[in-house]
Amino acid sequence: MQHFTSDGRQIAVEWFTALSGSGEGARAGTAKPALLLLHGADGLIYAEGYRLAARTLAASGYHVAFVHYLDRTxxxxVAYSRLRQDFPLWAETVRDAVAWLADQPGTDAQRLGIxxxxLxxxxxxxxxxxxxxxxxxxxYFGxxxxxxxxxxxxxxxxxILHGSADAIVPVSHARALERLLQEQSVAHEIRIYEGQGHGLTGPAQLDAAARVARFLGQHLQGA
Structure with missing residues (x-):
């Protein structure tokens, strides 16, 4: 477990070292792309699922920092009664996490993702x-x-990865984000999974993982 400080509060980070990769970043001794992994409102209740995702990403050649940003509060x-007032504090902590990640040994500060x-x-x-x-x-369905x-x-x-039947974050959020990215001519992809809710299961989960690998490979590996 590692830590950084955000507004005087100690924030825990679970670090997963990049194991392999392709392209220029895969050579021994070279800096690797790195990712922040940010959990949802469930926090660490289902931490093992997030850790599995982190290990999978690390095996693909990315340093991964699983940030316990709720440590800030x-x-x-998440306490939903305080969601709006706490959100700016968590955002500040994630900004501090980006700066911390960029300074980590072996991390390529020009190839960072989230x-x-x-949430x-x-x-x-x-x-x-x-x-x-x-x-x-x-x-993922944000x-x-x-x-x-x-x-x-x-x-x-x-x-953008979202379920059409998401009752917690309606798919309209995914469509609004898509329109924003289109207006800005920003590179993006969107996949709406029919019948999936707030969380992907079965073939949808596997398809999403493959899309993540391709997208990150395109935009972070060898950049």
């Missing part, structure tokens, strides 16, 4: 809108924050 999972799940994706959009070091976002929908900032290349 002392929570294990994999965000639900984690909303934080990714918010941070990437003002953080040019974020070069790619993987959006909401587009109202402020960003109004301000329409330029985002980095984004892969």
């Amino acid at each position: 002392g929570d294990r999972r 994999v965000g799940i639900s 984690g994706a909303a934080l990714a959009f918010t941070v990437a809108a003002a953080e040019p070091r974020v070069r790619a976002i993987i959006d 909401p587009l924050p109202d402020e960003l929908a109004r301000e329409r900032p330029r985002l980095p290349p984004t892969l």
